[in-house]
Amino acid sequence: MIIKQLSVFLENRAGRLTELTGILADNDINISAFSIADTADFGILRMITGKPELAEKVLKENGFAVKITDVICLIIPHKPGGLHRSLQILSDNGISIDYMYAFATSEDRATVVIRTDESKRAIEVLQMHKLELLKAGDVYQL
Amino acid sequence: MIWNEYHECMDREQLAKLQGQRLRDMVERIYFNVPFYRNRLQELGIEPGDIRSIDDLKKLPFTTKQDLRDNYPFGLFAVPQQDVVRFHASSGTTGKSTVVGYTHNDIMMWSEVVARSLTMAGVTKNDIVQVAYGYGLFTGGLGLHYGAEKVGASVIPISGGNTKKQLQLMEDFGSTAIACTPSYAAFLGEAIVEEKIDRSRIKLRAGIFGAEPWTEEMRSEIEKLLGLKAFDIYGLSEVIGPGVSMECACQKGMHVFEDHFIPEIIDPVTCEVLPYGELGELVFTTVTKEALPLLRYRTRDLTRLHADWCECGRTLVRMEKCVGRSDDMLIIRGVNVFPSQVESVLLEMSETRPHYLLVVDRENNLDTLEVQVEVEDQFFSDEVKELEGLRKRIQSNLASTLGLHAAVRLVEPGTIERSMGKAQRVIDKRKLK
Numbered sequence: 048m049i050i051k052q053l054s055v056f057l058e059n060r061a062g063r064l065t066e067l068t069g070i071l072a073d074n075d076i077n078i079s080a081f082s083i084a085d086t087a088d089f090g091i092l093r094m095i096t097g098k099p100e101l102a103e104k105v106l107k108e109n110g111f112a113v114k115i116t117d118v119i120c121l122i123i124p125h126k127p128g129g130l131h132r133s134l135q136i137l138s139d140n141g142i143s144i145d146y147m148y149a150f151a152t153s154e155d156r157a158t159v160v161i162r163t164d165e166s167k168r169a170i171e172v173l174q175m176h177k178l179e180l181l182k183a184g185d186v187y188q189l
Numbered sequence: 190m191i192w193n194e195y196h197e198c199m200d201r202e203q204l205a206k207l208q209g210q211r212l213r214d215m216v217e218r219i220y221f222n223v224p225f226y227r228n229r230l231q232e233l234g235i236e237p238g239d240i241r242s243i244d245d246l247k248k249l250p251f252t253t254k255q256d257l258r259d260n261y262p263f264g265l266f267a268v269p270q271q272d273v274v275r276f277h278a279s280s281g282t283t284g285k286s287t288v289v290g291y292t293h294n295d296i297m298m299w300s301e302v303v304a305r306s307l308t309m310a311g312v313t314k315n316d317i318v319q320v321a322y323g324y325g326l327f328t329g330g331l332g333l334h335y336g337a338e339k340v341g342a343s344v345i346p347i348s349g350g351n352t353k354k355q356l357q358l359m360e361d362f363g364s365t366a367i368a369c370t371p372s373y374a375a376f377l378g379e380a381i382v383e384e385k386i387d388r389s390r391i392k393l394r395a396g397i398f399g400a401e402p403w404t405e406e407m408r409s410e411i412e413k414l415l416g417l418k419a420f421d422i423y424g425l426s427e428v429i430g431p432g433v434s435m436e437c438a439c440q441k442g443m444h445v446f447e448d449h450f451i452p453e454i455i456d457p458v459t460c461e462v463l464p465y466g467e468l469g470e471l472v473f474t475t476v477t478k479e480a481l482p483l484l485r486y487r488t489r490d491l492t493r494l495h496a497d498w499c500e501c502g503r504t505l506v507r508m509e510k511c512v513g514r515s516d517d518m519l520i521i522r523g524v525n526v527f528p529s530q531v532e533s534v535l536l537e538m539s540e541t542r543p544h545y546l547l548v549v550d551r552e553n554n555l556d557t558l559e560v561q562v563e564v565e566d567q568f569f570s571d572e573v574k575e576l577e578g579l580r581k582r583i584q585s586n587l588a589s590t591l592g593l594h595a596a597v598r599l600v601e602p603g604t605i606e607r608s609m610g611k612a613q614r615v616i617d618k619r620k621l622k
Contacts, residue, residue, distance in 0.1 A: 054571030056564045058601050084573045088598050089564075091571050110603040112569040145572055162571075 048170045048180050049117045051099040052160065055092040056112040059085070067092070070109050076102045080120075080160055082148035093148070095120070095160060118162045119169055120181035125157045133159070133178055140172045192308035192340075193301070196448045197503045201496070204504065208451055209242035211476035216240045216249070219482050222267040225260055226484060246451065246474060247462055251485045254287060257427065262288040268480050278326040279426045279525055286326070289426050290480035296335065298477055299429050302446045303336020306435035309444070309501075310395040310420040312366050314341030317392075319359060321369035321377075322400070322523075323349040328430030329400050329523065333368040336432060342366070349373065352380050359391060366395040370523040371403035371411060371419070375554035378414025393417040399424065399431055400523035401556070402511065410554075421510065427486055428473045434508055439500050442507030449477045452506065453485070454494050457515040465496045470515045471508065489516045519615065521549060521556045524593045528614040531560055531595075534586045540568045540579060546605045547595075550618040558595040560587060563602045 057063050071078060080095040096102045099115060106113045123129040130149070137144065145162045152158050158181060163169050173180060191197050199207070217237040219226040229250045230236075239245065257265060266273065274293050278286035291299065312318060318337040322329030330348055337344045345358055349369065355377060358364065367374065374396055381391065393415050399422035408419045423443050424431035433450050434443035445452045453462055454469040463469045471488045475481075490511040499507060519526045528547055535541045544563040549556060562583055570576055576599060584597045606613060 052571075054569070056569050056576075056599070056601055058604070063601075086573060086577065089576070089600075091573060091576070093571060107566065110601065112564045112566050112602050114566070114569050114571055116571050 048119060048182060049166055050095060050120050050160075050181065050183055052116045052118040052162070053094050053096060053099055053102055053106070054114045054116050055094075055106060057083075057090045057092050059088060059090060064092070066109075067106065067111065070105055071096065071102060074098075074101060074105050076105075080148065080150045080158070082146075082160070084146065093146075093160075093162075116162060117166050118160050119166055119173075121159045121161060121173060122152075122179040122181060123157055123159060125151060125153075125155050129157065130159065133173065136172055136176050136178070137161075137163075137169060140168070142169050142172070190308050190311065190313070191502065192305040196446075197305060197444070197505055199448070199504055201504055204447060205243045207448060208476065209244075211448075212243060212246060212451070212474065213237070213240050215474070215476045215482050216484075218267055218479075219484065223265055223482075225256070225265055243451070246453070246485070249474075249484055251460065251472065251487050252483050253487050254427070254489075257287050258285060261285055263290065265483070266290055266480055267482050268292055273480050275331075276326075277328045277331075277426050277430065279328075287427060289328075292479040295429075295478055295480050298449060299332060299432060300335040300339040302429065302432035302449060303332055304339040305446060306422055306432050307333075307336055307340050307342070307366075307397065309435050309437045310366065310397050310418070311438070312337065312340055312342055312395060312397075316340075316342040316365045316395075317345065317362055318342045319345045319347055319355070319362075319364040319367045321347055321349055321355055321367060321373060322431075327523070328424070328426045329368075329370075332424070332430035332432060333397065337368075352377060356380060356384060356386060359393070360386065363392040365392050366397065367393055367415070367417070368397040368422075370400050371398040371407055372401060372522060372551070372554050372556055374398055374411045374415060374419070375407060378411055379553060381414065388416065391416060395420065397422050397435075401520045407554075423508065423511075425488060425490075427481075427483060428475055428488070429478065433473070437499065437501040437503060441499060442495055442509050444499070444501075444503050444505040444507050445494075447505050450475055452494055452508065454492070455487075457487075457489075457491075465494050465506070468493050468512070471511070489514050489518060491515055517615065519547070519549060519617065521558050521593060524591065526558070526591055526593065530590055531587065531614075534583070534590050535562065538583065538586060541565070541583060544602075544605050545614065547615045548618065549615065556619065558593065559598055560595045561598045561600045561605060563605055564599045565602060 077097045082093050084091045147161045149159045220237045272292050273290040275291045278288045320333045324330030396417045396419045411419050421436045424433040434445040436443045451474040453472040457470040471490045473486050475483050491513045492511045493509045494506050496506045532543045535543045546561040548559040580597050587595045
């Protein structure tokens with residue numbers, strides 16, 4: 048249930064992101080989900096890719112600062128209140144979210160990537176409430 | 190106007206005699222009071238009696254900033270602590286300051302040379318002098334303060350910063366002279382324009398600017414903005430502080446107060462003394478200083494000396510504006526910065542490695558310092574707040590070591606060029622030519 052997310056430090060500099068996507072393409076690595084947190088000087092790119100270990104290796108070889116972070120991927124119905132219900136559960140259980148981002152995987156389902164310091168407990172409580180989570184095998188294939 | 194005509198216009202032969210006499214006394218003082226110097230002189234087989242005239246100066250050993258550092262804080266002092274009435278300090282290369290001390294007589298001498306300097310800029314007791322140099326460990330504020338009081342001028346000890354207040358007092362008190370760094374002078378000038386202050390209410394006539402390199406272009410810009418005549422003052426805390434040399438109204442270089450500070454120009458590599466007119470490293474021997482007398486102190490400033498006739502009537506040699514340094518010291522907003530200080534800050538922090546680059550620039554006439562630090566894989570957090578926290582910690586550690594705000598920018602690993610041998614640690618974009 049724990050998914051490996053790649054985080055990459057990026058300077059705000061033209062063409063830098065293209066270099067990164069090029070390296071992944073050359074190594075036949077698919078990007079499933081993707082988000083950028085940006086500040087005035089730098090950005091942190093977070094993404095879920097296929098073959099995360101390989102992705103980490105080739106990016107490091109190309110001089111990127113890369114880090115693998117554990118996240119969970121929660122499937123929610125693609126309709127009003129879908130996200131709210133899951134967040135309410137986490138909040139009721141005192142689990143705080145460091146950051147999150149979402150992507151729609153089909154017309155009726157969306158996936159939310161959630162980073163928390165308490166991944167295991169988050170998985171427990173979400174499953175207890177019968178919410179669906181992506182498995183590592185599923186997500187890298189998306 | 191000349192403050193001390195006897196010493197400033199002395200026949201050069203007579204001056205050489207006086208210097209010889211004072212050098213003899215100084216060597217005797219340091220030989221008997223400073224173990225460091227006694228050892229140095231003994232190693233060279235020099236006894237105080239061997240020094241008879243100024244021509245013997247070249248036999249004596251040099252003193253460097255490293256010597257001051259090795260003997261931190263008071264090891265080179267030639268008087269007991271109870272005779273020291275004041276300390277000043279400037280930043281050193283490894284985080285430790287260079288400490289200087291003054292006896293009562295030293296303060297009197299310093300006030301005298303600053304009084305001579307202010308007189309060169311036409312300052313008299315009728316003037317209101319706004320001292321906008323920093324007061325504190327930095328010598329600028331108190332140095333100018335005492336000199337201006339000695340002249341009998343009315344001093345506004347406003348210190349640096351607080352631009353609004355500077356402008357308000359400048360207007361309300363009618364300051365006629367101002368002393369600060371040239372970059373701050375330009376900044377004040379621009380603030381006057383921005384605040385749309387009525388120019389007829391600004392009474393400034395003279396500006397005494399120093400503590401950092403500046404150009405002739407900056408001079409004319411400041412003169413235009415503030416409506417005054419801008420004078421260049423030179424000094425360094427090891428020698429005394431501001432007032433080692435100063436420009437007269439002829440503005441053909443800065444007259445060195447040679448009766449107190451004997452200047453030499455040497456080849457920074459061979460240490461050979463060079464004749465007047467040649468470019469080299471400036472060296473000072475402080476023949477009258479009591480607390481911290483320095484023998485042939487290597488300033489690392491590169492310049493030339495000229496002894497030809499000056500129309501102002503002073504016979505003192507003139508030094509040109511310094512054209513650079515023989516080491517890697519930077520002067521940023523009047524503060525001495527060594528790249529090695531940044532390195533020591535990064536090494537002390539467990540979460541950074543010493544891969545850095547200093548980018549110095551000048552925006553709106555104020556020097557800016559950006560320190561680029563590479564983010565290492567092992568310290569990279571994927572949370573913005575963590576990285577921002579790291580950036581701020583580096584920033585505050587740098588501020589406390591450098592005594593200067595530096596903007597820290599995190600960059601990707603490997604982006605700072607590593608060259609074979611000496612790495613390029615500094616990009617200075619300030620145009621000072």
